[in-house]
Every structure is written in C-alpha cells, then in structure tokens.
Amino acid sequence: MNDFLNFARANGIIVPDTFTPGRWIRCSTESHPRKKNGSIKLADDGLVGWCQDYAAHVEPIMWRANDGAALAAPIDRAAIARRQLERRRALIEATLGARAFYAACAPLRDSHPYLAGKGLGVAGCLGLRVDTAGWLVVPMLYNDKILSVQRISPEGEKKFHFGATTKCAYYVIERQGAAVTVLVEGFATGLTIFQAVPNCRVIVAFNAGNLVEVATRMKRHGMGVVCADNDHETEKRIGRNPGLDGARAAAAVLGVGVAYPTCAGTDWNDYVMEQMELAVAGQSFSFSRKRSVTQIQAAAFADVKLKVMREAKLMRVN
Structure with missing residues (x-):
C-alpha cells in the first residue's frame, strides 16, 4: 500500500x-x-x-x-465480497438520500443570489430548487432519474451529495425545437450559453472528467458543439489544461468542434462578465449615447453565439 x-x-x-x-x-x-x-x-x-x-x-x-x-x-475473497456489498448498500442509500433531499427542497421561484451574481436570469432553470440554507440545488440525472444533486451557495461554493455517484450524471437545459446541442462542464457556463444562443439546448456534465462519460451516452441528432472551460492558470502550473483536454476528448467522441473563451477567467460566464465590464468602463470615455446594461449584455451574448456556432458541426451518429 x-x-x-x-x-x-x-x-x-x-x-x-x-x-x-x-x-x-x-x-x-x-x-x-x-x-x-x-x-x-x-x-x-x-x-x-x-x-x-x-x-x-x-x-x-x-x-x-x-x-x-x-x-x-x-x-481474502470473503472480505472483498463483504466490502463490495457494503459499498453497494452505501451507494444505494446515498442515492436515495439525494432524491429525498431534492424532494424536500422548495422550487426556485424567482432569481437566486448566485444567478444574479453571474448576471443570469432564470430562463433555463426548470427543475432547480432551493434548500433551507438558501443554496441552489441542481438535480444530477441519469436516464431521467436523480443520481445526486449539486448544491451551490449564494457565494458560489459547490458541493455534491455525500456518497452519491456523479459519474455519467448530467443536467439538461432543454429548449423545444433546438437545432444545436451544446455540451458544457459547469452549470453557470451552461446557463450562459443557453441564454446567449437562442437555438440551442445544453447538457451540463458538472466536471471535465465527466464530459466524455456524458458524450458517450448522450443521444445524438443534429448539430453539436462542446463549450470548454479554459484552465489556462492551471496549465501554467502543471503544463496541462484539464478543461480543454476533457472538452477535446468529448468532442472527438461526438465528432464536433470545441469553443473556448480567451479571458482572464476560465469559462464562458467569466468571458461575458469581463466583456460587459470593459464595455461599461469604455462608455465613461465616450461622448456617444450610452447603452443600457441589457444592451451591453445582448452584445456580449451575440459575440458568444458567433464564437460557439463557428465550432458547431453535425454530430456523429451513435
């Protein structure tokens, strides 16, 4: 050992x-x-x-x-069998616990501090709930059944339900008649893409290592693209970019392109927020008519849509 x-x-x-x-x-x-x-x-x-x-x-x-x-x-074969049985029981108990926890939470009615801090509305938040501590609760599904939940605090801290598996789990931000399916790593990224690209549905995989697992099992029809996190600071430290590596591996499974942001942050929400901050700051030195925050966000969303759709391709059939 x-x-x-x-x-x-x-x-x-x-x-x-x-x-x-x-x-x-x-x-x-x-x-x-x-x-x-x-x-x-x-x-x-x-x-x-x-x-x-x-x-x-x-x-x-x-x-x-x-x-x-x-x-x-x-x-010791007998000891191994006992441990395996204990693990199966613990996993079942944790999964049932996650489902019970989700059922006890209140549906998300209005906005949430986490969403507001990310500059996001509630469009695409169907199925989200709020627990008694005020944390946002995102169901993590497989075959339309809850495997676990992700809890997100108003400040952005994230936790998965203890003991429940996250492998292969996903959350779908559905849109009727969507022409493009977008696979993303994190929930805030997924909601940003959903609100920026009007003709897309989004599948959230929750972490880079899960992107391939979800891509392998997802139904494929029409156009698709993987929107990656760009872990450039991590790449400087260790020589690898986990967000891009995971996204490229998933894109190879689907036969589609990868769109990733180039900004000080790591994901597409960071990109939008930074573009909005630059635009607002730039207006301070301009004598032209000032744009509202909504207009600035719309311009940032249009930029994201352009960059995402450039990488969209017809998905490879399962």
Missing part, C-alpha cells in the same frame, strides 16, 4: 490519514489544498490503484504493483 500512496503523492494528491481499499476516497490536492479536488482508489487485492487530480487529469491515472508485491499479497 505504501508504494501506491507514494504514487498518489507524486501525482499531486494529499493522501488522507485514514484510507480504506476498495472505494474511491476524496482528497485534497497540491493544486487545491483547501478543497477535496482529487480522489484515490486501491483495489481490494492491493494490486491495482488509481488517482486523479480533477484540475490536472482528465481521467484517473492507473498504478500497478510489481510482481513481488503481487506474490506477497494474500487475497
């Missing part, structure tokens, strides 16, 4: 004090030491393991024990 833990540390994982083989464990990382932005898993037999820093790796990195370790490792 020590060899595996050293492997995880070498890949930027801050290994927790307690560790149980056979299940994924959320961990902090060197890139995000204050968040559980990574995970590790060691197989029950101790011969294979995986680790992933979500800011650095599009998918988990595999570790294998050497031959000597394999010969020395006793395998």
